[in-house]
Amino acid sequence: MNTATSTADAPLAKTPDFARALAWGGLVVGVLDGSAACLNAWFAGGTPPDRLFQGVASALLGKAAFDGGALTAALGLLMHFSVAFTATALCCLLYRRLSALRGVPQLLLGALFGAAIFCAMNFALLPLLSGVRNLYLHTPVRWPGSMGWAQFAIHLVFVGQPIAVAARRFLR
Numbered sequence: 001m002n003t004a005t006s007t008a009d010a011p012l013a014k015t016p017d018f019a020r021a022l023a024w025g026g027l028v029v030g031v032l033d034g035s036a037a038c039l040n041a042w043f044a045g046g047t048p049p050d051r052l053f054q055g056v057a058s059a060l061l062g063k064a065a066f067d068g069g070a071l072t073a074a075l076g077l078l079m080h081f082s083v084a085f086t087a088t089a090l091c092c093l094l095y096r097r098l099s100a101l102r103g104v105p106q107l108l109l110g111a112l113f114g115a116a117i118f119c120a121m122n123f124a125l126l127p128l129l130s131g132v133r134n135l136y137l138h139t140p141v142r143w144p145g146s147m148g149w150a151q152f153a154i155h156l157v158f159v160g161q162p163i164a165v166a167a168r169r170f171l172r
Helices: 016-045 049-067 069-097 099-103 106-137 148-170
Strands: none
Touching: 016 049, 016 069, 016 148, 049 069, 049 106, 069 099, 069 106, 069 148, 106 148
């Protein structure tokens, strides 16, 4: 009888490979997605990075985030990286649990992850945060609207692809 514990039997989030995939993927996604969003905002309307990340913080703080200076920009950056690491963790968990994903070609896997994360952000997380913010700021609950095609493309390339690479590289 074999009493050795395989990696598949160990709790997923506690394996060293999962930790490496999460660290590498979350960091790369946070940097690439944040940089791409900053460039997109700058070229689309001249929005500087601090204002962009204050916009992220406004999901929790409402319009007051834009008057908070560097502190609310830092909160927005922290929120951005929290989402990057959470998305990486969820996709890596799916990759480990669903063996069918391991047979999907790399570029398609990244595109699937990116599209799923874009949809989750646009159609679930942002509307949910608007509802939660209403509970303590009494702001109207609103549909945030589409992040647009540029953001969709950014998610396909700079979010989904690094997560797919991290999953393939570290979660064999």
